[in-house]
Amino acid sequence: MRLSEHSYRTVTSLAGPILFLENVRNAKIGEVVNVKTGEGRNIEGEVLSIDRGKVLIEVYGESQGLDLGHTSVVFTDSVKKIPLSRDIVGRSFNGSFEPIDGLPMYIPDRYEAITGVPINPASRSGPEEFISTGLSVIDGLNTLVKGQKLPVFSASGLPSREVVAFILKHATTLAAEKNFMVIFAALGLSFHDYSFYMETLQQMASGYTAFITMADDPVMERLLAPRYALTVAEYLAFEHDMDVLVIMTDMTNYCDALREIATARKELPGRRGYPGYMYSDLASLYERAGRVNGKSGSVTMLPVLTMPEDDITHPIPDLTGYITEGQIVLSRELHQKSIFPPVDALPCLSRLMNSGIGKGKTREDHRIVANLLYKYYAKGRKLRKLEAIIGREGLSSDDRVMLDFADGFEKHFIHQGEKPRDIFQTLDEGRNILAQFSLDLP
Amino acid sequence: MSGKITGISGPVVTTDMQGLKLNEKVSVGCGKLTGEAIRIEKAQAVIQVYEDTRGVGLHEPVTATGMPLHVRLGPGMLSEMYDGLQRPLERLLAEQGPFLIAGKEVDVLDYSRTWKHVPLKSEGDTLLQGEFFGYVEEGSFRHYLAYPTSSQSSRGDGKRPSKRRIASIKEGAFTLGEPLGTLDDGTEFFAWHDWPVRIPKPFKKKATSNEPLITGQRSIDLMFPIARGGTAVMPGGFGTGKTVLEQSIAKYADVDIVIYVGCGERGNEMADLIEEFRVLSDPWASKPLMERTVLVVNTSNMPVAAREASIYTAVTIAEYYRDMGFHVLLLADSLSRWAEAMREISASLEEMPGEEGYPTYLSSRLAGFFERAGVVETISGRNGSLTMILSVSPAGADFTEPVTQACLRATGASLILDTSLAYSRHYPAINWNQSYSLYTTELSEYFKEKVAEQWPALQVRCREILQKEESLKEVIEIIGVSGLQDDDRLLITIAEKIRTELLSQNAFSDDAFSPPEKTFSIMERIIRFYDMAESRLKNGEPLEDVLKEGGTAV
Ligand SMILES: Nc1ncnc2c1ncn2[C@@H]1O[C@H](COP(=O)(O)OP(=O)(O)OP(=O)(O)O)[C@@H](O)[C@H]1O
Ligand SMILES: [Mg+2]
Numbered sequence: 001m002r003l004s005e006h007s008y009r010t011v012t013s014l015a016g017p018i019l020f021l022e023n024v025r026n027a028k029i030g031e032v033v034n035v036k037t038g039e040g041r042n043i044e045g046e047v048l049s050i051d052r053g054k055v056l057i058e059v060y061g062e063s064q065g066l067d068l069g070h071t072s073v074v075f076t077d078s079v080k081k082i083p084l085s086r087d088i089v090g091r092s093f094n095g096s097f098e099p100i101d102g103l104p105m106y107i108p109d110r111y112e113a114i115t116g117v118p119i120n121p122a123s124r125s126g127p128e129e130f131i132s133t134g135l136s137v138i139d140g141l142n143t144l145v146k147g148q149k150l151p152v153f154s155a156s157g158l159p160s161r162e163v164v165a166f167i168l169k170h171a172t173t174l175a176a177e178k179n180f181m182v183i184f185a186a187l188g189l190s191f192h193d194y195s196f197y198m199e200t201l202q203q204m205a206s207g208y209t210a211f212i213t214m215a216d217d218p219v220m221e222r223l224l225a226p227r228y229a230l231t232v233a234e235y236l237a238f239e240h241d242m243d244v245l246v247i248m249t250d251m252t253n254y255c256d257a258l259r260e261i262a263t264a265r266k267e268l269p270g271r272r273g274y275p276g277y278m279y280s281d282l283a284s285l286y287e288r289a290g291r292v293n294g295k296s297g298s299v300t301m302l303p304v305l306t307m308p309e310d311d312i313t314h315p316i317p318d319l320t321g322y323i324t325e326g327q328i329v330l331s332r333e334l335h336q337k338s339i340f341p342p343v344d345a346l347p348c349l350s351r352l353m354n355s356g357i358g359k360g361k362t363r364e365d366h367r368i369v370a371n372l373l374y375k376y377y378a379k380g381r382k383l384r385k386l387e388a389i390i391g392r393e394g395l396s397s398d399d400r401v402m403l404d405f406a407d408g409f410e411k412h413f414i415h416q417g418e419k420p421r422d423i424f425q426t427l428d429e430g431r432n433i434l435a436q437f438s439l440d441l442p
Numbered sequence: 443m444s445g446k447i448t449g450i451s452g453p454v455v456t457t458d459m460q461g462l463k464l465n466e467k468v469s470v471g472c473g474k475l476t477g478e479a480i481r482i483e484k485a486q487a488v489i490q491v492y493e494d495t496r497g498v499g500l501h502e503p504v505t506a507t508g509m510p511l512h513v514r515l516g517p518g519m520l521s522e523m524y525d526g527l528q529r530p531l532e533r534l535l536a537e538q539g540p541f542l543i544a545g546k547e548v549d550v551l552d553y554s555r556t557w558k559h560v561p562l563k564s565e566g567d568t569l570l571q572g573e574f575f576g577y578v579e580e581g582s583f584r585h586y587l588a589y590p591t592s593s594q595s596s597r598g599d600g601k602r603p604s605k606r607r608i609a610s611i612k613e614g615a616f617t618l619g620e621p622l623g624t625l626d627d628g629t630e631f632f633a634w635h636d637w638p639v640r641i642p643k644p645f646k647k648k649a650t651s652n653e654p655l656i657t658g659q660r661s662i663d664l665m666f667p668i669a670r671g672g673t674a675v676m677p678g679g680f681g682t683g684k685t686v687l688e689q690s691i692a693k694y695a696d697v698d699i700v701i702y703v704g705c706g707e708r709g710n711e712m713a714d715l716i717e718e719f720r721v722l723s724d725p726w727a728s729k730p731l732m733e734r735t736v737l738v739v740n741t742s743n744m745p746v747a748a749r750e751a752s753i754y755t756a757v758t759i760a761e762y763y764r765d766m767g768f769h770v771l772l773l774a775d776s777l778s779r780w781a782e783a784m785r786e787i788s789a790s791l792e793e794m795p796g797e798e799g800y801p802t803y804l805s806s807r808l809a810g811f812f813e814r815a816g817v818v819e820t821i822s823g824r825n826g827s828l829t830m831i832l833s834v835s836p837a838g839a840d841f842t843e844p845v846t847q848a849c850l851r852a853t854g855a856s857l858i859l860d861t862s863l864a865y866s867r868h869y870p871a872i873n874w875n876q877s878y879s880l881y882t883t884e885l886s887e888y889f890k891e892k893v894a895e896q897w898p899a900l901q902v903r904c905r906e907i908l909q910k911e912e913s914l915k916e917v918i919e920i921i922g923v924s925g926l927q928d929d930d931r932l933l934i935t936i937a938e939k940i941r942t943e944l945l946s947q948n949a950f951s952d953d954a955f956s957p958p959e960k961t962f963s964i965m966e967r968i969i970r971f972y973d974m975a976e977s978r979l980k981n982g983e984p985l986e987d988v989l990k991e992g993g994t995a996v
Binding site: 024025026027028029030031049050051052079115117118119120121122123124125126127147148238267268270271276277279280283284288290293294295313314315318319321323325326327346347349351352355374375378386389390394395396 | 448449450451456495496497499501523531534535540541542679680681704708709710713714716739742743746779782785789798799838839840865866867919921924950
């Protein structure tokens with residue numbers, strides 16, 4: 001603890017959200033500072049690095065208008081913390097953690113640092129309980145389980161927004177316990193998307209908390225909002241036994257913010273200009289998903305990102321895929337065929353599916369139905385390429401059945417429009433399609 | 443010796459402390475975080491901190507410990523799960539709850555546990571450095587206790603370490619806090635010793651091995667076998683099955699001890715592994731798998747610098763068991779995360795970067811690490827081996843990136859995992875055209891003698907069939923399979939059988955483990971069928987009839 005408040009007017013340089021301060025006597029890494037502008041505006045910031053008396057500060061808020069002469073910086077001797085309370089359920093906040101729903105701030109139960117603390121791997125318990133999203137292609141083929149992190153890989157022009165809205169509205173656990181809730185973190189939204197999501201939130205069946213940062217909000221807030229969301233999620237999951245589903249969109253905006261700040265810090269850029277530590281940074285978010293031995297709550301994560309140039313090897317989807325436990329990939333081709341959700345089942349994967357399905361969890365025939373659907377669809381898709389070259393007539397009758405199956409599967413199983421299906425309807429639908437083409441059934 | 447913090451950037455701290463030694467372990471800040479001196483200059487020293495530096499401030503104290511960063515080696519490590527700095531995670535859990543709090547010191551070994559010492563030496567005997575003076579029974583292992591060599595002479599060449607006489611030696615029950623005896627110069631010796639992680643443990647000499655390490659994976663043992671003491675890497679994009687393969691090998695490999703490093707990967711995977719290892723048993727020795735396993739875990743959200751250390755911690759533990767004459771297997775998932783940790787630290791040090799920002803010493807560090815594998819004659823005259831099988835996660839599944847390339851240059855086998863095979867759910871997704879093993883020839887004698895005379899010959903035929911299939915692929919893309927001649931159609935059918943029945947292995951089925959005998963019999967069945975079918979085709983029988991007994995036409 002420092003006894004006196006330290007205040008400095010020794011700013012030596014300013015660039016974007018980055019500020020250098022000299023002759024600092026005392027500072028800590030991660031320490032929150034209050035930057036006061038000449039006009040008396042107060043902006044929060046954080047100490048990023050210290051070199052003798054020279055301190056590099058990252059400003060959370062709008063840095064426009066700061067100057068060298070009139071800016072003063074006050075050190076607080078504390079890291080960034082947010083107030084927590086069960087009353088946060090049902091509330092919406094901006095990137096500065098201020099309520100935007102017109103209601104007053106709740107009375108905090110306590111404060112917690114937003115960076116979180118890693119879960120001891122020895123205390124994790126394996127994810128194995130099914131979460132229903134209402135979408136057949138996810139529930140049936142790429143099942144999401146409590147404690148998992150499963151991202152949606154979208155591309156520009158694809159309806160990731162509608163897919164997210166669908167899941168927001170229909171996600172539930174099988175037993176539909178009242179302890180299920182959604183935390184929604186929107187990173188860099190346009191106003192158009194904002195109105196869309198706010199409307200969706202009103203229609204939600206489960207409880208929710210929202211953190212909304214807009215496209216014209218300071219970039220730093222995009223880095224903060226997911227951390228608010230996860231800190232709240234951990235609190236509700238591990239202190240109040242809730243099953244929390246965290247939906248974050250769009251993580252591409254998050255990564256771009258990370259790059260923007262790295263550039264302002266004059267760091268050496270890595271692949272495509274993104275910083276070399278992006279893997280560790282993303283992991284510090286995604287690894288906060290999980291379940292802990294002896295606690296009944298869980299943190300499950302469904303981040304959404306846009307693949308730049310539809311390229312799955314771009315660092316954003318690539319590093320995400322390396323951290324998360326599978327991926328749901330949207331396809332332009334299916335979207336053009338008016339299939340909703342336009343999910344390309346082939347590159348999708350849920351790595352924790354095995355432990356979350358079957359007798360007593362979903363249904364006994366789940367594994368085998370999923371395997372058969374995948375197998376025949378993959379075959380049909382492969383044959384489509386051949387068909388394009390040698391024509392349908394050149395194919396054997398068995399092959400033609402596969403082709404038709406692939407079409408039917410897209411039209412009837414993947415496509416479901418607005419209507420949610422529970423897991424039993426999903427599996428029945430799968431069996432129907434198999435039966436329709438006289439393919440062997442379990 | 444102590445000093446103050448003068449600067450902090452990420453995991454790197456500078457201090458004004460004088461007199462530090464390179465690689466010396468230091469305690470950093472009021473929170474007493476563990477660090478290591480990695481650069482020493484006249485006026486300052488640079489310290490790599492193994493824990494989260496958030497909250498650490500200017501002027502906080504830095505204290506030297508007088509010791510290099512080390513591990514503590516002794517009985518009780520088996521079935522433990524350590525973090526990258528060898529802190530026992532189960533005991534941390536018991537002491538501080540489910541979240542990892544920085545700066546917590548916990549004993550590496552369990553000092554409350556009682557062991558039974560069986561001396562191999564008696565009073566008045568001479569004791570050489572590296573020589574065993576006794577043993578304890580640890581599970582089903584005889585855990586030999588050695589008088590440690592001095593870490594200064596890391597090479598086991600001519601310079602014999604000093605010789606001592608035993609003044610007293612204890613027998614029977616003891617705990618690790620008690621000495622097991624004294625030497626004539628008064629020094630005590632214990633059941634444990636410390637060893638600096640960055641220095642390889644010495645041995646008498648390296649040998650070559652013509653014995654394979656059976657992994658239980660057909661596509662490895664048959665197509666790309668790995669020699670005991672050898673090194674193998676498996677590069678593959680995300681979701682191609684690296685972790686499943688590493689874990690399968692950890693379960694089924696024919697070795698005495700497995701050291702598994704979860705390096706910068708997922709926590710849920712480790713939870714899964716532990717749950718499984720507790721219930722599964724070692725197929726070669728019918729005892730719980732956990733009893734032969736040591737886990738070193740630094741998940742992706744744990745401090746990056748400790749991730750860098752975790753690989754060294756693990757390999758040093760592996761060498762320790764090798765020196766008892768055991769066959770040890772080191773599995774690490776993933777080496778790329780280790781390289782990335784080096785890159786992050788190097789960036790904080792503002793070193794001149796090499797390719798893709800990796801430090802220029804990347805490939806020499808990697809090569810130095812791979813060199814710690816091998817079959818050796820130990821100081822005590824036994825034969826032990828340390829084999830490494832390591833996963834690599836190339837950015838964008840692009841195998842031309844520096845880490846993959848450095849690994850390919852330095853290792854003996856390379857199992858290339860293919861994204862398109864994984865998408866078509868062919869697991870393990872080892873690409874049979876691009877993968878290779880430099881050990882194949884030297885190991886073929888072993889398979890010939892121990893498994894089947896025909897092993898190498900049939901293996902070559904499988905390869906040829908797969909190669910022919912590859913060259914037919916282009917034709918098929920234009921005219922379809924039905925446009926092919928009958929003998930080519932037969933070949934395609936057989937190739938598919940090889941791919942699906944021989945090379946594929948579902949890790950979640952009864953087929954997850956395939957001993958060499960089973961591998962051989964599957965291969966033999968397919969090739970025998972091929973020969974039969976080919977001769978019937980020659981006799982003018984139609985392909986459809988020929989294929990009836992043994993598979994459908996493609
Ligand atoms: N041998 C196998 N048998 C059956 N399924 C497998 C096998 N190997 C991999 N899989 C499937 O592939 C999924 C991904 O495998 P895994 O987690 O090992 O990938 P990875 O290469 O380690 O990916 P990352 O680099 O992201 O960690 C598994 O969850 C499983 O569904
Ligand atoms: Mg993996």
